[in-house]
Amino acid sequence: MTWRSYALVALVVLQTISCSLAQHVISSQEIIEQLESNEPVYYDNIRILGDLDLGSLPDGRVSSKLAITNSSLGNATFSGVTFAEDAIFWGSSFGNASFEKACFLGLADFANASIANCSFSSASFAQTAYFAGTVFKDDVSFEDARFAEDVFFSGAIFAADADFNYSDFASYSYFTGAQFFGDALFSDVDFSGALDFSAAKLARQANFFQSRFSSASFSNSVFSGPVQFGMAAFSGLSSFDRAVFADEANFNLARFSQAAYFSEAEFHGLALFGLARFEDIASLLSDRFDDDINFKGSSITTMLLDKAQFAKSSRIILNDTDFSRFKAHWNEIEEHVVWDPGAYLALINNYHGLGWSADEDDCYYQYRSRSQAGKDWGWSRIIDILAWLSCGYGVRPSYAVFWSMATILAFGLLFWRGDGIRRSAKPLHEPAEEGSLPEHATIRNALFFSTMVFLSQGPIDFLPVGKYRYYVILEGILGWLLLALFLVTLGKVMIR
Numbered sequence: 001m002t003w004r005s006y007a008l009v010a011l012v013v014l015q016t017i018s019c020s021l022a023q024h025v026i027s028s029q030e031i032i033e034q035l036e037s038n039e040p041v042y043y044d045n046i047r048i049l050g051d052l053d054l055g056s057l058p059d060g061r062v063s064s065k066l067a068i069t070n071s072s073l074g075n076a077t078f079s080g081v082t083f084a085e086d087a088i089f090w091g092s093s094f095g096n097a098s099f100e101k102a103c104f105l106g107l108a109d110f111a112n113a114s115i116a117n118c119s120f121s122s123a124s125f126a127q128t129a130y131f132a133g134t135v136f137k138d139d140v141s142f143e144d145a146r147f148a149e150d151v152f153f154s155g156a157i158f159a160a161d162a163d164f165n166y167s168d169f170a171s172y173s174y175f176t177g178a179q180f181f182g183d184a185l186f187s188d189v190d191f192s193g194a195l196d197f198s199a200a201k202l203a204r205q206a207n208f209f210q211s212r213f214s215s216a217s218f219s220n221s222v223f224s225g226p227v228q229f230g231m232a233a234f235s236g237l238s239s240f241d242r243a244v245f246a247d248e249a250n251f252n253l254a255r256f257s258q259a260a261y262f263s264e265a266e267f268h269g270l271a272l273f274g275l276a277r278f279e280d281i282a283s284l285l286s287d288r289f290d291d292d293i294n295f296k297g298s299s300i301t302t303m304l305l306d307k308a309q310f311a312k313s314s315r316i317i318l319n320d321t322d323f324s325r326f327k328a329h330w331n332e333i334e335e336h337v338v339w340d341p342g343a344y345l346a347l348i349n350n351y352h353g354l355g356w357s358a359d360e361d362d363c364y365y366q367y368r369s370r371s372q373a374g375k376d377w378g379w380s381r382i383i384d385i386l387a388w389l390s391c392g393y394g395v396r397p398s399y400a401v402f403w404s405m406a407t408i409l410a411f412g413l414l415f416w417r418g419d420g421i422r423r424s425a426k427p428l429h430e431p432a433e434e435g436s437l438p439e440h441a442t443i444r445n446a447l448f449f450s451t452m453v454f455l456s457q458g459p460i461d462f463l464p465v466g467k468y469r470y471y472v473i474l475e476g477i478l479g480w481l482l483l484a485l486f487l488v489t490l491g492k493v494m495i496r
Contacts, residue, residue, distance in 0.1 A: 090109050093113070213235065232251070304328075
């Protein structure tokens with residue numbers, strides 16, 4: 001537990017002690033009579049004797065202001081009650097409480113309260129609602145609740161399941177530092193105003209399926225259980241930077257209309273973004289992935305994945321992914337991108353558009369290499385192998401240089417060891433006779449001769465003899481081919 005958790009628990013204990021030491025005991029009936037007389041109710045540090053049931057009020061309406069602070073209440077039934085004025089229960093302790101279909105027309109203040117099993121399902125809050133620091137000891141339901149103005153759940157503790165399904169937040173909603181020890185259910189919720197869920201801690205399932213967000217911040221939040229944002233719609237900025245996803249994070253079919261920030265987030269389980277739509281920049285800079293990240297079928301405008309860390313077994317799935325700009329250097333992701341011809345070609349075009357020539361070449365090289373490995377033996381594969389060996393599929397000029405040097409050396413040794421060339425005693429344009437070739441060539445002469453033949457023409461003071469004349473022709477052909485490959489490959493690299 002964090003220092004904030006200890007502080008809140010200590011606060012609850014102090015509230016309980018203070019309530020137990022309350023000097024005044026007020027019966028629930030006395031409060032009801034005051035409300036029936038439309039008298040405002042102000043109590044602090046009292047203990048209410050008996051269950052407080054406001055459903056018996058005329059028309060189920062509390063017309064005057066109700067303020068019971070730092071007090072101890074037993075079971076409370078406010079179902080269907082309309083609070084025309086402020087309802088303030090700051091720091092109070094409830095037993096079981098029901099606020100189903102209650103209507104708060106004024107301020108609703110439950111800050112730092114402690115409530116056992118309670119329900120606010122279908123309740124409506126016309127003014128600001130305060131639940132900051134509130135401790136919900138058991139299951140709590142805000143299902144189908146309506147918050148017309150700002151609502152504060154900052155630092156609230158949900159000890160069991162919290163159900164906010166189908167609720168509506170029309171203005172700012174603050175869950176900063178809230179702690180959910182049970183399931184956090186926010187399915188099909190409208191967050192029309194800004195949502196601040198930063199630094200929240202969710203111990204179990206977090207379900208935001210098909211919810212709609214204006215702008216949302218989940219920065220520094222810790223999701224210890226599975227997370228569901230499937231089919232969620234983010235119409236404004238969304239931030240998950242430095243968030244921790246300890247289990248599966250599901251964003252399948254989610255839509256991000258504006259920038260989405262996941263920078264420095266940690267994904268310890270599967271990261272699922274299948275069929276998601278990123279219509280603006282999506283930043284995953286310096287993220288950590290311990291498992292697969294799946295973008296299958298997604299649409300990406302700009303994705304920043306630089307400096308991300310991947311576990312050895314992590315896979316990046318880009319099958320059928322449509323992306324315009326995917327900024328991740330190839331040497332950082334090459335061991336993790338799942339083989340798919342369409343995905344590799346899209347990455348090659350992407351690197352070309354970014355002007356990352358080295359990444360384009362490396363990705364293309366890997367693409368051709370894997371394509372070759374999947375072919376059956378035949379002329380196509382043989383040509384691919386030759387293209388690989390000679391010039392690295394047209395992107396490795398150094399390969400042509402290596403084979404050129406190897407060819408010159410091999411033929412030079414061949415001419416030297418086989419005594420295949422002799423120094424000419426007469427100029428080359430005169431007929432060469434066998435007797436005019438008295439001198440044997442040295443290794444140095446042989447290498448010089450081989451180099452000149454490779455570059456197109458042998459030196460005039462050396463001539464091949466016997467079968468080595470045909471080797472000269474062969475080396476000349478190889479030299480022409482390798483030089484052509486080198487110039488074409490170098491030209492392709494240099495021109496870019």
